[in-house]
Amino acid sequence: MRSSAFLLCAVVVAAVVFGLFRLRGDEYYFFAGYVVLQYIVLATAWNILGGYTGYVNFGSAAFFAIGAYSTVALHKFQPAKWTLSVFGWDVPLGFLDPLFPLPIPVLIVFGGVIAGLVGLGTGYLTLRLRGAFFAIATLALAVVVQTLVTNWDYVGGSRGAYILRPASVPLVGNYIEYLFLIMLFLAVVAVATARAIECSRLGYGFATIRDDELAAEASGVPTLRLKLIATTLSGAFMGMAGAPLPYYVTYLDPASGFSLAYAVNSIAMPLVGGTTTWIGPLVGAILLGTIQQIATVTISSAVNLLIVGLILIAFVIIAPNGLVGLVQGWFRKKDA
Amino acid sequence: MAEALLEVADLTKRFGGFAALENINLTVSPGDRVGLIGPNGSGKSTLVNCICGTLHNETGTVRFDGAPVDGLKTHERTRLGMARSFQLPRPFTSMTVKDNLRIPLIYTVDARAKSRLSPAELDERCAELLRLVGLEGKAHKWPRDLTQVEMRKLELARAMAAEPKLLMADEAMAGLSHSEVADIVSLLIRLNERGVTIILIEHIMSAVMSFSQRLIVLVSGRKIADGVPQEVIQDPDVVRAYLGQ
Amino acid sequence: MGIPYELLINAVIAGLLLGGFYAAVTIGVSISFGILDIVNIAHPAFIILGSYIAYIINSRLGVDPIVVSIAMLPAFYVLGAAIYQIYYLSFERRGQEALRSLAFFFGLLFVTEVTLILVFGVDYRYVEAIYIGPTLRFGFVDLPLRMLVPCVMSVLLLVVLQYYLSRTFTGRAINAVAQDQQALQLMAADPIRIKRIAFGISIATAALAGALLIVIQPVEPSVGREYIGRVFAICVLGGLGSLPGTMIGAILLGVVESLTSTFYGPSWAPAVAFGFLLLTLAFRPAGILGR
Numbered sequence: 001m002r003s004s005a006f007l008l009c010a011v012v013v014a015a016v017v018f019g020l021f022r023l024r025g026d027e028y029y030f031f032a033g034y035v036v037l038q039y040i041v042l043a044t045a046w047n048i049l050g051g052y053t054g055y056v057n058f059g060s061a062a063f064f065a066i067g068a069y070s071t072v073a074l075h076k077f078q079p080a081k082w083t084l085s086v087f088g089w090d091v092p093l094g095f096l097d098p099l100f101p102l103p104i105p106v107l108i109v110f111g112g113v114i115a116g117l118v119g120l121g122t123g124y125l126t127l128r129l130r131g132a133f134f135a136i137a138t139l140a141l142a143v144v145v146q147t148l149v150t151n152w153d154y155v156g157g158s159r160g161a162y163i164l165r166p167a168s169v170p171l172v173g174n175y176i177e178y179l180f181l182i183m184l185f186l187a188v189v190a191v192a193t194a195r196a197i198e199c200s201r202l203g204y205g206f207a208t209i210r211d212d213e214l215a216a217e218a219s220g221v222p223t224l225r226l227k228l229i230a231t232t233l234s235g236a237f238m239g240m241a242g243a244p245l246p247y248y249v250t251y252l253d254p255a256s257g258f259s260l261a262y263a264v265n266s267i268a269m270p271l272v273g274g275t276t277t278w279i280g281p282l283v284g285a286i287l288l289g290t291i292q293q294i295a296t297v298t299i300s301s302a303v304n305l306l307i308v309g310l311i312l313i314a315f316v317i318i319a320p321n322g323l324v325g326l327v328q329g330w331f332r333k334k335d336a
Numbered sequence: 337m338a339e340a341l342l343e344v345a346d347l348t349k350r351f352g353g354f355a356a357l358e359n360i361n362l363t364v365s366p367g368d369r370v371g372l373i374g375p376n377g378s379g380k381s382t383l384v385n386c387i388c389g390t391l392h393n394e395t396g397t398v399r400f401d402g403a404p405v406d407g408l409k410t411h412e413r414t415r416l417g418m419a420r421s422f423q424l425p426r427p428f429t430s431m432t433v434k435d436n437l438r439i440p441l442i443y444t445v446d447a448r449a450k451s452r453l454s455p456a457e458l459d460e461r462c463a464e465l466l467r468l469v470g471l472e473g474k475a476h477k478w479p480r481d482l483t484q485v486e487m488r489k490l491e492l493a494r495a496m497a498a499e500p501k502l503l504m505a506d507e508a509m510a511g512l513s514h515s516e517v518a519d520i521v522s523l524l525i526r527l528n529e530r531g532v533t534i535i536l537i538e539h540i541m542s543a544v545m546s547f548s549q550r551l552i553v554l555v556s557g558r559k560i561a562d563g564v565p566q567e568v569i570q571d572p573d574v575v576r577a578y579l580g581q
Numbered sequence: 582m583g584i585p586y587e588l589l590i591n592a593v594i595a596g597l598l599l600g601g602f603y604a605a606v607t608i609g610v611s612i613s614f615g616i617l618d619i620v621n622i623a624h625p626a627f628i629i630l631g632s633y634i635a636y637i638i639n640s641r642l643g644v645d646p647i648v649v650s651i652a653m654l655p656a657f658y659v660l661g662a663a664i665y666q667i668y669y670l671s672f673e674r675r676g677q678e679a680l681r682s683l684a685f686f687f688g689l690l691f692v693t694e695v696t697l698i699l700v701f702g703v704d705y706r707y708v709e710a711i712y713i714g715p716t717l718r719f720g721f722v723d724l725p726l727r728m729l730v731p732c733v734m735s736v737l738l739l740v741v742l743q744y745y746l747s748r749t750f751t752g753r754a755i756n757a758v759a760q761d762q763q764a765l766q767l768m769a770a771d772p773i774r775i776k777r778i779a780f781g782i783s784i785a786t787a788a789l790a791g792a793l794l795i796v797i798q799p800v801e802p803s804v805g806r807e808y809i810g811r812v813f814a815i816c817v818l819g820g821l822g823s824l825p826g827t828m829i830g831a832i833l834l835g836v837v838e839s840l841t842s843t844f845y846g847p848s849w850a851p852a853v854a855f856g857f858l859l860l861t862l863a864f865r866p867a868g869i870l871g872r
Contacts, residue, residue: 056683058622125863131679132620133817133862139622140810140855147851201442208428208439210680214390215426217410218419220444220498224409264691271684276430306695313688316681317671 003196010188018184022177030180034248036289037183038241042262043269043281044190045237049230050267051275052203054210055131059138060266062145063235065257066118067111067242072155072252074110075101075163101166104182108243115239116232118145123231127224146258160253163246179248183241190237194278197233206230238266261305265289268312274324283323339402341366341502341533342387347396349379349386349557356382357557360396364502364535369528371548371565372537375577378554380537381423384504388420389413401501414440415448419500421491423507427479433490434475437462440497448499461497469493469523485516489523496527503527504535509543521547545569553577587721592843593836594722600835601732604739604828605793606808607815609786612742614813615822616759617776617783619668620679623686624812625805626693627784631657631791632706632800633697639708646708647734650792654785661784664689665777690805697802705799713796731793736828738789742782743824755779759822807851814858 001009021029042060050056057063079096102110118141126137150158169178197203205226208216217223246252265288273284288308295304319326342364349357357379364370374380385391387398389410398405405413428436438458445461446452453461466472469489474482482490488508495503505524509517521543528534538544544551544565551568553561555577561568568574606628613621634653635646672682712726746752754775794800811834819830838853 050680054680056680056687058683058687125859129862132683133813135620135679135683136622136809136813137858137862139806140813140851140858143806143810143851144855147848151848204431204435204439205443207430211428211430212426215422215428215494216439217390218388218414218422219440219494220411220414220447221439222409222411222443260691260695264687267684267687275680300699302695302699306692306699309688309692309695313685313692316685316688317667320681 003192003199006195007188007192010192014184014188018181021180027174027176030174030176032290032293034176034180034183035293036286037180037187038245039265039269039285039289040187040282041183041190041237041241042266043273043285044187044194044278045234045241046266047270047275047278047281048194048197048237049234051270051280052197052206052210053227053230055127055227055230056135056267057138057231057234058135058263058267059140059142059145060238061258061260061262062138062142063115063119063238064242064245064262064266065145065149065254066115067108067239068245068252068257069149069155070111070114070239071107071243071246072161072163074107075246076154076161104179104244104247108182108186108240111243112236112240115242116236118239119231119233119235120228122235123228127227127231142258142263146254149257150254156253158254160251161246163250163252165247165250175247179244182244186240190241191278191282193233193237194281198278202226202229261292261301261308264305264308264312265292268308268315270322271312272315272322274322276321277324280322280324287323339366340364340399341368341401343397343399344383344387345397345399347383347386347393347398349382349391349393355557357386357393360554360557360559362552362559362562364533366501366533367528367531368533368535369525369547369549370533370535371544371551372535372554373539373541373544373551374554377556379557380554381506382557383554384420384506384535384537387504388418411443414498414500415444417499417501418504419495419498419502420504421488421495421506421508423510425479425487425491427482427487427490427494429479431479432475433466433471433477433479433482434459434462436479436490436494437465437497440494444498465493465497468496468526470519485512485519488512488520492520492523492527496532500532502533502535504537506537507539508536509538509540517543588843589840590721591723592839594724595728595843596836596839597832598724598728598732598835599797599839600832601735601828602728602793602797602831603811603815603835604831605731605735605786605790607812607819607827607831608739608742608824609783609790610812610816611819611822611824611827612755612779612783612786614816615820615827616755617779618759619665619780620683621686621780621783622683622809623689623693624783624787625808626690627657627660627787628791628794628808629697629800629802629805630693631788632795633701633791634788635792635795636706636708636800639710643709645710646792646796647710647730647789650789653788657788658781658785661781662777664784665780668780669773669776694802694805701802703801703803705801706795707799708795710796727796731796734789734793738786739824739828742786746824751775751778756822807854810851810858811854814854814861817861818857 021033042064046057046060077100079093079100082093084091084093122137122141126134149155155161165175169175172178172181205221208219208221209223209226213223249256269284269288270281272288273282274280292304292308315322340363344360344362347357347360348355360383372380382391386393389408400413400416400418405416428439441453441458441461462475466475469492471486471489471493474486479487479490492505492508509520512520517540524534524536524547536544536547548565550563551565552559553568553574560573560577561571610621610624613619631650631653635649638644638649639646668682668685712730715726717724717726746756758772758775815827815830815834818833819826834854834857838850841849841853
């Protein structure tokens, strides 16, 4: 199926989902649905790097939080109070005032760009080396970004920041439905992008890196360049997933922005679903995401996370190709 | 006198304090069939890795096709026309045999020509490569389902897919039977007749002698002989190096 | 001269002591990553586990935490051996890519941290011992015993391990298994068993490091994650698998961190380790005493 046709199908499916949710009318579904959609983006983003090229990113929380906190920073930005000094001329930024606070789609782009740049930077410094070093660097990155944000008073530091939702909402009347719609759109874009990559020459290149990087280089694949592309895209999407978060929670502090939940879920969901295709993260996110949303009501969130962690370990040992892998294996046995 | 295709000058490679290669000098002309032999650990694979750019040599230069390639990455050297096959076959396991061959076509041939082969052309080239190495009919097989000799043929086919001027075949025949070895040797001669310069690194003397027009011997990181195969194997230093192991 | 001379000296000394301690934290990874080539990012979790065990027994029975950890060495060794066995059967034998084994250790790291949160909550825990509190004073030089004792223990640990790895048969086999599995098999030693022993030792060191950690500072479950950057930075800096290199790298990091802490504030400490890590990875993957 061509990418454009797939995109169309995905948009249709998304429209149907949105329509069903509206029919149900229960706001809780929009709240919970937002979280699941967010995980679809996170899991898909992680998989572009981890599943396709085999380079593991343990710092998803960092990229996600970069998106969230760039929103906070921009939300608090009041151009009228600032003056830019350019070549000796002072340019008061008050003329930008009507643009602020920026609409969410713009914030998403900002979050994506900044997170993408951080991904590019980290990748540039560490991707010439073994995958293990990249993984370690991302772990350390998560700690550092959290430290930086916690010490940055402008965005609230450890005390956190309160975000007021705008009074008027474009497209739909209800703010939470608006956020849901945005995240739905982002999920469609992420999944469509992942699929487009997978079926393209770039995707083949990624797969060679995963299979055997030395042989890939010897075959003419510019491995460093491809890895940097993957890291940047992956980081950017994670940042985009995080950008609307402050408006969803209305109060953001480092503890919730850098929550362990993001770190483990962005890895567990693709691994449980299956890392070699775009379907895996989607399935994993919907499955694990929904289970966790239901479970949070009945059991504590810490026990919730513990279960996800145990599921991760179990799948890695027993079903390394995830649910998709299990299904593929079952079909192969039928053919044999 | 044809201009040299590959020139290695004063190449030294160290691992910590250990010199894997010391002051290697060699020249290969277009169309040559060169055999490279030496005891285990003499540095043969290290030399190939340095020439390809997988390893960085401390001193010395490598010139390919008249231009220095030091500092270029492996994939850039491949695009210039250098190809190598690996000692232990390293196929792309998540793709079929045919897709394995498409990778060098996409990433080397297309990149070099700055154009794209159409899907039909790609198919045609893959089929031709499979015919060349004797793997017709295996296009849709998975690497894990291939036999040893088939995997080695795939290795060579993949190296050839990059349309190289120079092919370095690193122990392409280890563990194969007599007839399989002869099979690969005649394949390599066929490739050479198509204009590919070949350096064959091997332990199997029968293969080396029947293939090479020139023989280079490496012992403990140093080149101790370089010349006509018949003469080289009678060289007392060479004999001592092998018997002495 | 604007720099307060006494503050500087004390910062450097604190850094030396801290660095000594960091060596104990890192030594396990020097073995598992440097020698066995297993990227055990869960190592800090086992250290924290060791800290908590020291804490429980210290607070219930009043036993000195370091003594507790020494008593725990066999248990941690067994834990390490068991984890290696699972790792070997699931990943090394199957020839699975690094992705799965990294995810496995991450899972362990994560599960350990969350379990500790469930059992102990997120409050900081600390231990009581006679050497926590007193400080030796030589002129203007302060030597807090709660830093000095762990540093000394750490040096002892490294000396013992260095002796073991270079003088005993098993120890030398461990060193050899990194370079040449075939040679080992020819010597009729089972490489798998050797690796299992090595990994067991690696985790056992975590028990001691954990006790030393909780002597130096109060501990809560997420502290482990701060150490991942430090541990691998030291490992790479010191040259994978080299014990003297580990000590040098650890001291270097300790001193730089201490100076940064003293002059720019303690909240920047994790950033220092990360900066170190990036610099070493970018410029000298072979480390200072390279392999």
